[in-house]
Amino acid sequence: MSAVLAAHGVHVRFGQARILDGVDVAVAAGELVALVGPNGAGKSTLLSVLSGDTAPDEGRVELDAADVRAMRLDELARRRAVLLQENRLSFPFPVQDVVRMGRAPWRGTAREDADDEVVARSLETADVSHLAARRFPTLSGGEKARTSFARTLAQEPGVLLLDEPTAALDIRHQEALLDEARRWARAGASVVVVLHDLTLAAAYADRVVVLDSGRVRGDGRPTDVLTGELLTDVYRYPIEVIRRPGVDELVVLPVRTAALLETR
């Protein structure tokens, strides 16, 4: 499989700090890649570089073999959507208008005709249809996150970049969101999700990329990469990976007694 979105030898420095230190990541069509790692590992920066927001000091990011920094913004917007961690709104737009903003890149194209249908479907998928007329600032944190997710889906992108989309969500909506992200991947999209919940990453990702101090420490299938040994080292905390009895499912757990012994 050839890569749709690929970072080649990306370095990013803020002053003296090396945020990304020679990162190579490639995402193919139909693939969901989870980006995991401890705080400050460079996950959000990598996502920002992949989305074309941050120019790397060295290296480049290619979308279908074209440099993202050289692409026209409207062209880029028709091909990739980004969901940021923080979703604010300066003015109290109703939810349906916020989701409709996701259609902006298709204005003036033939696909504009599908706007109403796509907006309705996106609202439905993100389970915010019942909030359509509510004003965004009156929503709870989780409802805001789902509205923003619906906006991202309305963009109908081939590449979907999600930065901790599940942080504010309850268990049911976490599962629903990642299920939807995986459905997009199965339909041919390339999806990159930054996640903190390693069990979620193991359950939904086709591939997991483990970042630590701006370097890729592991890149492969969840069962290959998510090992107690690597995670314990990367997170600097004892971590155990077990298989749930009876099903082929990984569960990643902190080993608190071991941590206690260590600090003694």
Add this chain to the structure above:
Amino acid sequence: MTTTLDRPTTTAPARTRSTALFVGLALALVVLAVASAGIGQLHVAPSEVVGSILHRIGLDWGPSPAHPNGDAALWAIRFPRVVMAALVGAALATGGALMQGVFGNPLADPGVVGVSSGAAVGACTVIVLGLAFAGPWTVATMAFVGGLLTTILVYLTARENGRTEVVTLVLTGVAVNAVAGAALALLTFLGDTQAREQIVFWQLGSLNGTRWPYVAVVAPIVLLGIGGAVAVARRLDLLALGERSARHLGVDVERLRVVCLVLVALLTAGAVAFCGIIAFVGLVVPHLIRMAVGPGHRVLIPASALGGAVLLLAADLVARTAVPYADLPIGMLTALVGGPFFFWLIRRTRRSAGGWA
């Protein structure tokens, strides 16, 4: 690019509301304009005002003004003033809506932030130094330069990480207004008696003495500004999501910002050039419109232009007629109403945002 019909963006009731708002404002504008033109020391009945206009454009309908000087008074004094009031009101309100959109903050306003003062310094320089390098356009040109420089200064100092805190914005306004005030004081000191008097009255804001040549300068500036504002409206909606998200949706944020700042300076210069500082219109009008039909800029900007025109026409009517044989400064009137409104707005913003968000 193919042209497409504007698709419905909101629910049917919201569209009905905005249509009703536009019709209401347009009616109010026409009625106020006709009434305002007729009212004054020399009274002309509304039917005669309409008749006079129709006769001018070659239609022999309706009565002409009964008073022998009626027609002259209307065309030499009243009409230019009415048109100017509508233009300046529209410019101030549109400038306010635009600035609030760029700063992502409902409290941004060219007056509060100090852009009006900056434009005033530019215009006063012309008065005091007797400059005339661009003929009748000199004052407007210098007001534009002053306004643009202040807009850029405010923008560079008040923004942090792509957003503007209310406190920073207001404090920047205090600082800018202080510096501009010092410059105005210096110019007042340097000027001769006539220039001083001109500056003082000009700072109070007044539409008194408006002539057609002034209207001819202000009208193209304001219409250009409003046209530009309508053109960027859709992108301003996306900017409400924040700079990065707007960029992800294909908006060239840097360019949008520059265009908007130039438009704000243009509109402010058009408003300030001949009529002085008229505060708070840009704050009050867009806020009321938002309360009525929501924050979408494609409705907000044209509705603000109409609403500003209505508000300033009404304010000017009061300024001319509240005290017999006296022309009150209109800037004083708008500040009298707008000041308390600003207080209320600050309190409300604090409550709803849970602090100085």
